[in-house]
Amino acid sequence: MPQPVLAAVGSSPVGQTDLPGRDLFSLAIAEAFDGLPDPASLADAVYVGNQSETYEHQIMQGTLLAEWAGLRNVPAERVEGCAAAGALALRHAVKDVRNGEHEGVLACGVEKMTAGGTGGATDALSAAFDRAIEQRSGVTAPSQYALLAQRYLHETDATEEDLARIAVKNHRNAAANPRAQFSEPIELEAAIESPPVAPPLKLYDCAPVGDGAAVVLVTTEERAAELDAPSVAIGGTGAAANNIAVAERDMTDIAGARIAAETAYEEAGLTPDDVDIAEVHDAFTVSEALLAEAVGFAPKGTGYQSYRPPSERADGWTDVSLSTSGGLKARGHPIGATGLLQAIEAYEQLTGQAPNRGPPAPETALLLNEGGVADAVTVAHVLTAGGGR
Amino acid sequence: MPQPVLAAVGSSPVGQTDLPGRDLFSLAIAEAFDGLPDPASLADAVYVGNQSETYEHQIMQGTLLAEWAGLRNVPAERVEGCAAAGALALRHAVKDVRNGEHEGVLACGVEKMTAGGTGGATDALSAAFDRAIEQRSGVTAPSQYALLAQRYLHETDATEEDLARIAVKNHRNAAANPRAQFSEPIELEAAIESPPVAPPLKLYDCAPVGDGAAVVLVTTEERAAELDAPSVAIGGTGAAANNIAVAERDMTDIAGARIAAETAYEEAGLTPDDVDIAEVHDAFTVSEALLAEAVGFAPKGTGYQSYRPPSERADGWTDVSLSTSGGLKARGHPIGATGLLQAIEAYEQLTGQAPNRGPPAPETALLLNEGGVADAVTVAHVLTAGGGR
Known part of the structure; x- marks a missing residue:
């Protein structure tokens, strides 16, 4: 079985911001792939952890962020387990690489918690x-x-x-x-x-409550070595x-x-x-x-x-x-x-x-x-x- | 690789109903496992396709429906790709069985679309x-x-x-x-x-708009044979x-x-x-x-x-x-x-x-x-x- 590794990481600032979730995600992608080839050449599947559609009245964050990262016509989906959504996305990426489904997968997470103020966040979280x-x-x-x-x-x-x-x-x-x-x-x-x-x-x-996005590239040990990217094994x-x-x-x-x-x-x-x-x-x-x-x-x-x-x-x-x-x-x-x-x-x-x-x-x-x-x-x-x- | 098969299926009625989503799911589970051992003895992971938290102000349908099916402390999560959520759940079940992660997985789907009337459904769907x-x-x-x-x-x-x-x-x-x-x-x-x-x-x-739930058991060809359940290969x-x-x-x-x-x-x-x-x-x-x-x-x-x-x-x-x-x-x-x-x-x-x-x-x-x-x-x-x- 291939050994899944983390070979690139990036995040937006965390806290209150005027940016929508997709722009926070763009900041995370830009950091993660700085100095590397484009995301689309290193990954061919996307998982997005996202808790609530109510912050931005937006579902289908899988498709949305895949497109935002420059990937088209790849498997992409949102996973949700409230605050565990990000790790669920990571888990799918790890499984897909380990099982040989993909050589590179983007595990992403995004939340725009401050969009509706404290009341909005409290209400969104109460759905859990x-x-x-x-x-x-x-x-x-x-x-x-x-x-x-x-x-x-x-x-x-x-x-x-x-x-x-x-x-x-x-x-x-x-x-x-x-x-x-x-x-x-x-x-x-x-x-x-x-x-x-x-x-x-x-x-x-x-x-605290805060907005933020994060992305990691899960790939094989071999590809990380080719990229000369520092990596850690999962x-x-x-x-x-x-x-x-x-x-x-x-x-x-x-x-x-x-x-x-x-x-x-x-x-x-x-x-x-x-x-x-x-x-x-x-x-x-x-x-x-x-x-x-x-x-x-x-x-x-x-x-x-x-x-x-x-x-x-x-x-x-x-x-x-x-x-x-x-x-x-x-x-x-x-x-x-x-x-x-x-x-x-x-x-x-x-x-x-x-x-x-x-x-x-x-x-x-x-x-x-x-x-x-x-x-x-x-x-x-x-x-x-x-x-x- | 194990051959994933469908070995049990069940659904609730589809249409407008007074039942909440979890009870629709219970009807689906009861039909699927009629004459079979309990779901918990045949499956050890759960994926739930669910489009919108707004119909019932409920997220974490993965955990909720796993518990409702009698499964505790297993991997369980919700997947979302708007109306493709159900097939995404099925896809994860197929992959997990094929990769040897699990011998049995429940792929579930539920939606309580009529809870907020036509306006509620239109609004929920517009988030796509x-x-x-x-x-x-x-x-x-x-x-x-x-x-x-x-x-x-x-x-x-x-x-x-x-x-x-x-x-x-x-x-x-x-x-x-x-x-x-x-x-x-x-x-x-x-x-x-x-x-x-x-x-x-x-x-x-x-x-049309309608409420409904459905569940299928994805398992191995061997286990389906043991159960003497009619099965079809995926x-x-x-x-x-x-x-x-x-x-x-x-x-x-x-x-x-x-x-x-x-x-x-x-x-x-x-x-x-x-x-x-x-x-x-x-x-x-x-x-x-x-x-x-x-x-x-x-x-x-x-x-x-x-x-x-x-x-x-x-x-x-x-x-x-x-x-x-x-x-x-x-x-x-x-x-x-x-x-x-x-x-x-x-x-x-x-x-x-x-x-x-x-x-x-x-x-x-x-x-x-x-x-x-x-x-x-x-x-x-x-x-x-x-x-x-």
Whole structure:
């Protein structure tokens, strides 16, 4: 089987912008293919992760962005699993290259979240809740995650200050990441004293709303070598959808994430101990804690220690560094693009292009992208340094 | 490589209903798995074709319907290419089985089009047009297809009466199909005299709006044999996205459909001459004419003769029977479910379960499912009789 690799990456700025989604995508494509042949000569299929048609009243983003990238009459489609849409696009690209369907595939993600203001984004995101069971209660994403956080603080030794320290770490990482929405570190006190959103979650526990687009080229090891492009291998991909309604599952055991990660580890022939860096969908600070446990980095009930240096964590914790990009929390979270922004961070870290953040010379990365409230659908990828050259 | 087969099919009624999409899906699942083991024991991945979140304010239909079918913690996602979403779901299922990823996959489609009335459906469908180029002009699907029909009537010998005769044929077929939205044949005069919608298209040239769900089990030939389930092999799958804006392409040469079909024929080792029956996305009567040409059944400019017996068609036409189900025009067109309803027709025809319509004992079927206005994205499948027993 061909070895799928990432051989080119690009993103737009993340945050509020006047540009429509397709123009954000053009910025991402321009960066990714700077110095390379045209996208159409390197890829012959397109997958687009996109959460909601309501932001721009536009469906068929698969066809739209394929055309925008200069590809005509190729397989192109949109995939959707709310905020996991970007990683689902990446997963299809990886599978197609691995199975010999295509030698090059564009995995894309785009979201124009600010088009309808805060109300528009809240309404669009609320469609991810179960309409028959949850939407009638007027739930929002923060209110749902607050249930998880309340339960997590009840079951473990974690405190609200621990959650705030996760935010501080991630903002510090983001300040060293030119792709991040937030470019300034924050103080612990500011995080703790930020206004309540849904107790125990405060403003600084929550990822921001933002526009953004990202694109990566998934291709074969051989083609990456021909291009003389730095590349990283994608050794494993896993996905698992548990269910939508939060009330109908264990709120602190993210089963789908565990299964998705186990699948990806197994395909890659690696274990959690091998992972140097991880991006774990910290849509809320408590997510980083829960997911660190689910994917095998931390013993049950100790995931909240992700902000500490490895020597100060509980026994059984690995040495992994989490959210070196700044994470959703501070690098930003333009929904459909998020899974690909995670992949871009792994690419930059594993090719030595991000020496100013994260551990020195990381060799293995785990990506964990979620849709819905935790566990509604999770996609995991394992990447390793080396590949095309 | 394992041979993917269809081994179980089911659908809800098509038309206006009080049931939400998930309950329509439950009806489809119940029919498909009647007499078989539970879906969860036969499938471990789910793809859902669904056009618009606006009908029911619900995204993540992948997770939702996987849970509804009794599957937990499996890969599940929604795919979207407007009206081609159902065939995109089928295509992923076929690829996963062929590549050995899964032994059984559910390909599902659902749409609850009537939830917001005619205005709601018109608005939801308008999101398939290019927002930057087309939506500002207030275009609708009939107005776009009318441009194609005007051009087609200008370039060929076809008349409005020929288009009406396509409708008459398809309603006649639908009257013999218990799954169809319309159960009565129509008279030629009624079709010709039906009210104008967008000239030259009249009411009877247009597929109806309707709710519906459909599901098929794609599995291996071996497992179908174990189940003693009648099965049909899926030998080829092809997809091609041209572009969205109709003004920026040749309106009577549906290039993407040609390429998608050629890919599917090639994978199956067959040619257009081998095809006995075809479902070709007759969203409007002119579509059947254009697609009959694009997929190689009819010489350029003669596709409108699809309603005639083979002996009365132009030289170069094949003996294929089109839209034996009644087609989108009369079997109905619940967008995300349509590609799978096409697959169900092929399954019933090729397993001898539809002796009252179509040619006797057909052995090969072509399915052609489109999203957007013609050529925005097209998916083709080639199926052949025989398989699990």
